[in-house]
Amino acid sequence: MKEILSQLNRCVGISGSAVITHDGIPVVSVIPDQTNEDKVAAIGASLIRSTVTGLGQLADQEVQSVWLEASRGRILLVNAGNIFLVVVTDPTINLDTTMLDIKSAANRLRRAVSLEWADSQK
Amino acid sequence: MGQLKEGLSLWSSRVRARMQPSGGNIGRLARRYIEGGRLDESAKVLDEGMTRYPGLSELADVAHFVAQLQLRRQEVQTKEVLESARQAYYQLAQAHVSVGDLKSATETIWGGLQRFPDCAPLYRCLGELHLRLFLEDYLVHDGLSAAENLERAVGLDETDTQARTGLAGLYMRVGCHNRAAVHLKSLLGRMSSGEGDYAFIENLLVQCTHQDETSKDSSLNDCLTAVYEAREFAQDLGDWGQPESPRLGHCDVSLMEVSPDLVRKTIVDFLSASKADGAVMLTQTEECIIGEVPFAHTPETLGGVLRRLTETAVDSCHRMELGHSRRGMVQLSGGSLGIFRLRNGEVVFLFGPGHAAKSVSQTMDHFTDCLAMAIGESGERDSVTTEPLRGN
Numbered sequence: 441m442k443e444i445l446s447q448l449n450r451c452v453g454i455s456g457s458a459v460i461t462h463d464g465i466p467v468v469s470v471i472p473d474q475t476n477e478d479k480v481a482a483i484g485a486s487l488i489r490s491t492v493t494g495l496g497q498l499a500d501q502e503v504q505s506v507w508l509e510a511s512r513g514r515i516l517l518v519n520a521g522n523i524f525l526v527v528v529t530d531p532t533i534n535l536d537t538t539m540l541d542i543k544s545a546a547n548r549l550r551r552a553v554s555l556e557w558a559d560s561q562k
Numbered sequence: 563m564g565q566l567k568e569g570l571s572l573w574s575s576r577v578r579a580r581m582q583p584s585g586g587n588i589g590r591l592a593r594r595y596i597e598g599g600r601l602d603e604s605a606k607v608l609d610e611g612m613t614r615y616p617g618l619s620e621l622a623d624v625a626h627f628v629a630q631l632q633l634r635r636q637e638v639q640t641k642e643v644l645e646s647a648r649q650a651y652y653q654l655a656q657a658h659v660s661v662g663d664l665k666s667a668t669e670t671i672w673g674g675l676q677r678f679p680d681c682a683p684l685y686r687c688l689g690e691l692h693l694r695l696f697l698e699d700y701l702v703h704d705g706l707s708a709a710e711n712l713e714r715a716v717g718l719d720e721t722d723t724q725a726r727t728g729l730a731g732l733y734m735r736v737g738c739h740n741r742a743a744v745h746l747k748s749l750l751g752r753m754s755s756g757e758g759d760y761a762f763i764e765n766l767l768v769q770c771t772h773q774d775e776t777s778k779d780s781s782l783n784d785c786l787t788a789v790y791e792a793r794e795f796a797q798d799l800g801d802w803g804q805p806e807s808p809r810l811g812h813c814d815v816s817l818m819e820v821s822p823d824l825v826r827k828t829i830v831d832f833l834s835a836s837k838a839d840g841a842v843m844l845t846q847t848e849e850c851i852i853g854e855v856p857f858a859h860t861p862e863t864l865g866g867v868l869r870r871l872t873e874t875a876v877d878s879c880h881r882m883e884l885g886h887s888r889r890g891m892v893q894l895s896g897g898s899l900g901i902f903r904l905r906n907g908e909v910v911f912l913f914g915p916g917h918a919a920k921s922v923s924q925t926m927d928h929f930t931d932c933l934a935m936a937i938g939e940s941g942e943r944d945s946v947t948t949e950p951l952r953g954n
Binding site for chain 1: 606626698699809814816857867870871875876877878879881882883884885886887889891892893894895896897918919
């Protein structure tokens with residue numbers, strides 16, 4: 441997982457990424473600054489709890505992605521099966537291009553988690 | 563015949579004098595040029611003379627004098643060039659600020675400060691840039707940078723009232739009254755009573771004195787942290803002491819306060835022609851559902867859920883130090899939400915299934931244009947403010 445995140449972070453404009461479970465428990469993160477690492481995990485968890493418990497349960501819908509744009513950056517949460525991929529980006533990046541890399545990373549994470557789960561069942 | 567000989571002799575001596583002038587003649591000619599202000603010609607003549615009569619004291623004295631004059635003239639010219647370069651850095655930085663390109667403005671200022679480390683206007687420009695960001699987003703590091711650079715500007719030029727006003731405004735807003743009082747006193751000292759903001763500044767100074775008696779000032783860092791945590795200022799000073807907003811930069815709609823009635827009317831008009839099924843308008847006091855709700859939500863709970871979601875979104879951006887949130891999007895298995903933020907509330911557009919993220923994003927862009935048109939056409943310019951977020 442860390443390798444997938446590290447590769448994702450090499451894309452232009454991405455300043456950090458993390459993996460968090462649906463109930464907001466941080467799994468792994470690759471953020472250059474250690475202080476921000478904890479912060480991203482905590483904030484990602486809070487966002488997931490708010491969207492998943494608020495919207496998901498109420499309308500019986502699954503949250504696929506959350507995208508927030510602020511004056512100095514963006515936060516993206518992408519559903520990758522049993523986990524969420526959290527990505528922090530610069531405000532100026534071309535989201536269409538970067539979104540392809542983010543979705544690709546989410547798919548790889550989804551596969552990695554499925555394989556780990558299958559291994560644990562053997 | 564004799565006259566002819568005499569004339570020829572005179573002409574010949576003149577020619578010889580011209581071909582091989584004496585040291586004295588060269589000196590005289592050089593002085594004539596100096597008197598006429600033609601230093602370059604004088605230097606040229608002296609250079610030739612010194613080559614012909616090396617070490618001749620008469621020429622050496624004049625040459626030294628010319629060199630001094632040339633040096634002084636060069637100094638004046640260089641100072642003029644340097645001053646215009648300082649001005650050029652400052653003007654370029656201001657131009658970047660005026661179009662909202664803060665990154666280029668910062669780079670220009672740092673480039674200028676490397677060459678002119680004692681340039682007060684550049685420090686002021688940098689300080690004001692951070693001050694504007696601090697007033698928008700309450701981030702501690704912006705506040706510290708604003709204070710540091712404005713203090714440097716004042717340290718280099720104590721007559722810089724613009725920097726002092728910015729500092730006094732910053733310290734008052736974050737509750738650092740001791741520090742504010744220093745600059746308020748200085749501002750009053752440079753004004754005559756009845757002039758401009760004199761009464762206002764005097765009133766602020768009285769408040770500082772009163773605060774000083776009742777409580778001790780916390781450190782600047784503590785004051786800034788308290789403002790960051792509360793997301794509001796210790797005191798509302800209106801526009802006073804805040805730098806001008808960019809005139810030609812991209813308009814930040816999330817900092818605009820628009821009357822709820824106008825927003826509601828715009829949403830109603832917009833929904834009839836847009837891809838969104840419905841919208842929920844959230845203000846501080848009400849939640850208003852407009853159009854259809856394409857989900858299985860009950861209208862009573864939808865507003866509350868969306869309010870909690872937008873509050874978390876705003877808080878997340880703030881805690882991540884990403885500044886103030888502008889807009890957002892949530893994609894669900896059975897539809898999408900497009901969150902559009904204004905200073906005094908949010909509008910959440912509701913989309914049924916089958917809308918791509920790009921379509922939602924384009925719809926929100928379109929709503930921005932519709933809102934701008936509505937503001938313009940309604941003539942309700944007075945109800946719209948684009949000032950930085952302020953507390954109290």
